[in-house]
Amino acid sequence: MKRIIRLFKSIRFEYQLLMVFAASLLFCSCEDYLDVSPSSEVKEEELFSDEQGYKDALYGVYQKISENTVYGENLTLGFLDVLAQQYDTRSSGHLFFETSLYQYQDIDVELRIAEIWSNMYTAIAQINFILKDIDDNRSVFSSEQLYNIVKGEALGLRALLHFDLVRMFGSSPVTSSGTSAIPYRDEFSIKNVARLSTDEVLARCEQDLLQSETLLSVYPEMDEIRNPEGELGGADNFLAFRQNRFNYWAVKGLLARLYLYKNDKPNALIYANEVINSGNFRFMTQGEFNTTGEFNDRTFSYEHVFSLNVNELRLTSDDYFRISATNSGSFNEKLIVPEDKVETIYEVSSGYGSDPRYDKLWQYSQSVLMHAKFWQEDIMSPLISNLMPLIRLSEMYYIAAESEPDIPAAVAYLNKVRNARFIPELPTTIDAATLDNEIFKEYRKEFMSEGQLFFYYKRKNSENIIDSQISPITNEEYVLPLPVREIEFGN
Numbered sequence: 001m002k003r004i005i006r007l008f009k010s011i012r013f014e015y016q017l018l019m020v021f022a023a024s025l026l027f028c029s030c031e032d033y034l035d036v037s038p039s040s041e042v043k044e045e046e047l048f049s050d051e052q053g054y055k056d057a058l059y060g061v062y063q064k065i066s067e068n069t070v071y072g073e074n075l076t077l078g079f080l081d082v083l084a085q086q087y088d089t090r091s092s093g094h095l096f097f098e099t100s101l102y103q104y105q106d107i108d109v110e111l112r113i114a115e116i117w118s119n120m121y122t123a124i125a126q127i128n129f130i131l132k133d134i135d136d137n138r139s140v141f142s143s144e145q146l147y148n149i150v151k152g153e154a155l156g157l158r159a160l161l162h163f164d165l166v167r168m169f170g171s172s173p174v175t176s177s178g179t180s181a182i183p184y185r186d187e188f189s190i191k192n193v194a195r196l197s198t199d200e201v202l203a204r205c206e207q208d209l210l211q212s213e214t215l216l217s218v219y220p221e222m223d224e225i226r227n228p229e230g231e232l233g234g235a236d237n238f239l240a241f242r243q244n245r246f247n248y249w250a251v252k253g254l255l256a257r258l259y260l261y262k263n264d265k266p267n268a269l270i271y272a273n274e275v276i277n278s279g280n281f282r283f284m285t286q287g288e289f290n291t292t293g294e295f296n297d298r299t300f301s302y303e304h305v306f307s308l309n310v311n312e313l314r315l316t317s318d319d320y321f322r323i324s325a326t327n328s329g330s331f332n333e334k335l336i337v338p339e340d341k342v343e344t345i346y347e348v349s350s351g352y353g354s355d356p357r358y359d360k361l362w363q364y365s366q367s368v369l370m371h372a373k374f375w376q377e378d379i380m381s382p383l384i385s386n387l388m389p390l391i392r393l394s395e396m397y398y399i400a401a402e403s404e405p406d407i408p409a410a411v412a413y414l415n416k417v418r419n420a421r422f423i424p425e426l427p428t429t430i431d432a433a434t435l436d437n438e439i440f441k442e443y444r445k446e447f448m449s450e451g452q453l454f455f456y457y458k459r460k461n462s463e464n465i466i467d468s469q470i471s472p473i474t475n476e477e478y479v480l481p482l483p484v485r486e487i488e489f490g491n
Contacts, residue, residue: 048137054137055238057126061130068312072308079096081448081451086335087337095332100468101469102470105481117482117483155209160390162204163205163254166201171478172261173199175475178197180194181198184196199262202261206258246306250306273396275305283394283416289356298360298372298384301383306390318375323365337369342369371449400413401435407428411426411428414438
């Protein structure tokens with residue numbers, strides 16, 4: 001792209017800097033999202049004087065949420081999976097020791113929580129800036145199609161961010177008593193916004209998602225998920241790589257997740273099935289699992305409903321999941337899972353060692369077994385490099401299995417995933433408790449280093465998290481405290 005625009009500079013949630021930005025608000029360009037080059041400042045009127053400005057601004061949002069402070073680490077392979085006790089962090093010197101004990105008042109943990117909050121609301125501010133005058137500026141778009149897609153994606157992303165914020169900072173619906181959780185920011189404004197309850201936030205998320213679904217539904221053919229050429233998107237490839245954008249099917253997938261979270265199983269089942277039956281996604285094949293070299297697809301990208309391109313993924317993965325030859329012997333900054341625990345999770349002793357989630361994604365690094373899902377190699381196809389999955393096809397099957405009232409039909413959903421992972425089918429005669437436990441075991445296997453297991457425990461209000469040193473687990477552990485600065489500012 002010809003115009004390169006700088007990213008927002010540190011907007012606090014309370015929008016304290018909005019008066020400065022009124023004259024010149026800055027975004028990250030699409031080139032920056034694709035890891036291309038330097039930038040320059042432009043004023044709001046110039047930024048949104050044409051379609052390209054909206055495209056660049058939207059790319060800036062994706063860049064922001066791909067950072068390590070949000071989905072590049074904290075909400076995926078790092079902070080949230082430490083809370084779910086996925087790793088061995090019991091050494092008192094470990095980087096995540098206090099996090100694993102849910103010591104949210106520890107200064108380092110408090111700072112990490114604050115950066116999650118502030119960066120997610122910064123991204124929401126960017127989204128609201130895009131949406132602020134988009135209807136009035138409708139004429140700058142070259143087609144109604146592009147207007148609908150930009151607005152639809154922005155609304156969907158706003159719902160995604162608020163949903164994950166309330167899943168962290170609010171009580172789960174099963175324990176919610178109307179207590180205030182988080183603000184739902186849907187305007188670009190300096191005015192204070194009252195915090196809403198979990199149920200109220202979920203309702204606002206649903207509203208944004210349904211509007212996003214309507215806007216994007218006219219163009220489902222645009223979502224050729226692994227289309228790298230952008231034949232449908234013009235010379236700038238704006239509509240290429242739709243798996244890395246909040247596409248039409250991502251909206252439906254998130255609605256399925258949201259409805260299950262609020263225990264609306266009939267709607268969860270409807271939306272999960274819409275993704276399953278779309279024909280846009282499929283499970284990996286045996287031959288693809290066995291591919292090496294530049295097409296070694298460790299994140300199973302054909303199964304991504306929505307994933308982000310994380311520019312620093314190699315650095316982050318190497319920091320946490322590789323052991324260098326010069327390592328001093330201290331693993332206090334590594335995210336290691338003991339070998340016997342890995343074998344237990346993937347049920348190796350039951351003969352499930354051929355499961356590619358075990359067989360392909362756990363590799364030795366300097367004689368230490370490490371999770372290799374996010375390893376990046378010197379030469380990798382752009383179709384599979386730097387991908388962080390946020391919504392998977394497999395999750396739609398898990399949601400369907402949990403939401404389907406007929407047990408044999410529910411088991412059939414789960415067996416679809418088990419077949420794709422080369423492990424034996426479950427008998428359709430199992431009872432509901434066994435089915436529920438099998439779904440839980442799948443979450444542990446499938447979402448290792450993806451941040452979803454903690455939310456599973458929280459949604460179920462589980463009193464015990466496997467390998468936690470704290471028991472029982474209550475809202476003291478499940479609900480993150482608001483950053484101190486937000487409390488000081490009256491939130």
